[in-house]
Amino acid sequence: MTAASLLAADPLLAGKVDLAVVLIVALKAVIVLAFLLVATMLMIWFERKVHADMTNRIGPNQAGPFGILQSVADGVKVFFKEDLLPDRADRFVFRLAPFLSVVPAFLTFAVVPIGGNFSDADGGVIELFGHRTLLQLADPPIGVLLVLAMSSIAVYGVMLAGWSSGSKYPLLGSVRASAQMVSYEAALGLSTVTVVLVAGTLTTSGIVAAQHTWNWNLWATGIVPFVVFLIAATAELNRPPFDLVEAEQELVGGFHTEYSGVRFAMYYLAEFMNTVTMSAIIVTLFLGGPNGPVLVGPEWLWGIVWFFAKLMLLLFTFAWFRATLPRFRYDQLMDLGWKALIPLALGWLLLMIAIRVGSDEGWNPILVMVVGVAALAAGYALLVLAGRTARRNRELAGAHL
Amino acid sequence: MVGLLAQAGEAARLDTPEVEWTALAPVLVMIGGAVLLMVVAALAPRGSRVGWHAIVTIAVAVAAIATVVPQWNRVGDDGPFSVVAGSVGVDRFSLFLTVVICASVVIATLFTDGYLRREGLEGAEPYVLMLLSASGGLIMASANDLIVMFLGLEILSIAVYVLAGMHLRRVRSGEAAIKYFVLGAFSSAFFLYGVAMVYGATGSTNLVEVADFLARNTLADSGLLVAGFALLLVGFGFKVAAVPFHSWTPDVYQGSPTPIVSYMASGVKAAGFAGLLRVFVVTFGDYRLDWQPIVYWVAVLSLLVGAVLAVVQTDVKRAMAYSSINHAGFILMGVQAASDRGVSAALFYLAAYTFMVAGTFGVLTVVGRRGDGHHQLSDYAGLGRREPLLALALVVFLLAQAGTPLTSGFLAKFYVIDAAIESRSFWLALVAMLSAVISAFLYLRIILAMYGSSDDAETADGAAATAGPRLRVPAAAGIALVIAVVATIGIGLVPDPLSETARDATPELVASGD
């Protein structure tokens, strides 16, 4: 009946749903969960190691070979720590908030295609135990919107943590963090729309399929959306250089100051888990997902290999940012978001649309491009002029006082 | 970029509807003008002496009126038509109300300029919001689809909520805004529920399709539709300030900046009635027996409550709020008649009322002085001697509102009562005349206060004269008052052009050509 037609978008569920299909779905869910957890553990180690190397330190080297089990050791330690509940906290919300940070990360990862060969007409469908399926937990027709929705839901964990702690610094930290996340969501969304425009679909599998044969969105959209997305994603993750949420000098520990023990570990985990998820999304949207040349060996393996390689590259980039860039000031952060990234992403989207319409209507592409760039330049000039006028007005008002 | 060009051919072409720009011209001019004003205001340094914000606003509104003329002729030649996939209908009804709403914007703008300077609130935003709000009103007037109607209603309302609270330092302005907003959003939600009901009962939100459906099918059970009518009426009733959805009116009128009230009482009310007439009289015309009784009682209550409560007020602004409820009752009589005569009577009333009420609140703006707080009846004592011209203008407006012969108000009241009698609503007509008599007391009270020669008024006059400087009537406000007075008396003396135009302006629903 009604909802059944929705599910049928996934080839796995198109036919009769029997026990095997249910088991396959369950298996995929377990794999995705385990994958994300392990990847997060390794990411924590990887980042610490890379960061240490870049700052001429050794980094974790005690637990396991190269200290690779450091995260496990940390986890065990944190698990046995006393779990404090502040006296003035709102108990229910205080306990709920960490979960609200972790769950969206999982849900987002569910729509990421982590393997499959997208070069044929089948579009990434593989055979698993005699059933045809995609190598992703779910492929809803609105996959990309789901990603955006989850990234906006991630705000709750931060916001409620700060409020429910019943203390000053966490509240300030959380208001800062959530304002930052909400601000950068617009840029994130606008650059995603460019991808959707180029790919012509909202499903993640469709977007990956549209990028086969090296037609990656990275250049198909003209690089700018990728850069905007990367910066906005860094801000959305509250990672350096946008980590002023936890600027220790100003806010103690930020929104999770009052958290300890397992609950603190969950925030710590969520932060890195979100980093992994966001990297996976960037790979899917811009870097062709599992697309890549098939060299030797089984075909299905290479999709996964390429996906991982790209994921590692991005994770390294995030660690690199952290080691290299100094932290932004709050007003700089807001200026960058509102006055640079959002106009840039919007302008670029309009340019892309103009080119698309132009080619549909058979206009001269060079003319369209010239006119489009000129219009954007004019818009930018207006923006700069308006900013200058506003500043002068403020100064006048200040002099008046 | 490569991918973009490569895939361009693959996508299926979508049949986008033909956009007839000329048909949408009034709305586009208003919206474009608002955006332009906003942009230019952001670029120009603040604090210029000339009120160019107001000048641009008036130019935009006048340009919108100018675009109506060719279309009026086109409708005369080719008949009404609908554009953009049948979501916007252009008929003389919508064009008539477009002019009325734009005129109310012009007059309100002229008062706003002086007000903003007096209160130290200069800026382009009030004008931008007023233009956007009016464009919402224009969308309502020409909506051919309940979705469009609702969006127009919301554009109209949201901008006015903000305008009501625009005077940030005045606590009462904020109070007016929150009251208007909460009750407005509440009534919008009812309206939406009503739209959902109508959609469920008829399977469409397009007014043409709804009317078609209702004409072709006789619903065995019209309960759902009647529920929809009632809920829609809540939404419209709120916008036009009809009893029992009027509770916001006195507080909001009293608290909001006075020139904004002049727009609320004229433009917003006209837009509300535009929707009411088009949805009820035209679309649901076949089911008039179901909704006429509801409108009947709403009209009776508005007439009586508005008149009686207006008389007992001591705050003039508040009294005028109740009087506007009373006027809404009169216009509802035209709706209730559900006939061509009723519609044209309502349109005539709206056009005449726009000038007199906008003018009234314009005088109130000036008398309110800095701080916009001098609205007690005692503040008007002796105005006739201190400011003879201003007082005379107010007398004209008040007499017109009371329905004195030789002013526009007399014929306006005459036409709606005539329409009510034609549709055999004798009791309603009787109630209307009674309420006119009651509310005449209010207007006479104000006039007596202005020209009263009792010792009491004398001392009050003396006190006022010593307490404050002479009232300053800004030039722009003066122009607006002259326009309003001329219109009010002119329509009263030479009513034929307007009444014939109103008679021509019958609403019609036309399906899209495609």
Next chain:
Amino acid sequence: MTLLATVNSDVPFNVAQNVGFGVIAVLMVTGALRVVTTNNVVHAALWLVLVLAGAAAQFILLAAEFVAITQVLVYIGAIVVLFLFGVMLTRAPIRGEAGLTRSNWFGGALVGVLLLGLLSFTLLDTFGGDRLPADTRLTLRPAAVSQAEGTEPTAGSNVGAVSDSIFSRYLIPFEAVSVLLTAALIGAIVLARKE
């Protein structure tokens, strides 16, 4: 009801969907009641999230996945976050406050119950036991409903159809929404900025 094709009576009764509906409906009603009764504004916002998420789930049951995801994205992701900002900016006490509900709440309850009674009576009277059609492919105009009868329920979603109709038949409303958002944007800034 005239609009319902008569074939709907043989639409099979899907147990899983009805159980799902029931569970979600109960959660939604509970949540809604808590929204209007709890004494803590932040808790009210969280209960509201439950109601909104439940509504999104109901939309999926009705094969309106685009509306559902928009609901999550805009309502839960933006509107309630805005509410929380509002609550924090107006310093709601963490322990809640006693005076969140008026003392004369009884009148409100009476109005609510009356409205509910009237509406339910009307709805039951009009639609009775009408079943929803199995075919979820939507068309622009109601006339097509009768022709859809007898066709095989096709796989796929309505996302494309919804977006196509927004840019064709509902072009004017779509543009009107942009005007509305502009007005709201300007208005909110006018009110919220510090002088």
Next chain:
Amino acid sequence: MLLNQFLILSAVLFAIGVYGVIARRNGVAVLMSIELILNAVNINLVAFSAMTGTLAGQVFALFVIAIAAAEVGVGLAIVLVIYRNRRSIDLDEVDLMRG
């Protein structure tokens, strides 16, 4: 599924929302109650859309969501104005004007 399942659920939410608007004193809580009503409308619209097989309901629901966002934005700005002026968003204290 029966059509009325959804319609009655919507009616219940509508009634609860109406109660909330009337009975609540806090400005933000009143806004939340209005959101409940708008959600009731959306469920109605989408259910009718499934019943009639027309798109209008779903499209309208999308517009309603956008409008709700705009309304809340403006509403909270107004609540903030009130809060700045009187350090309280209790609607029962908003009573300078009576008559």
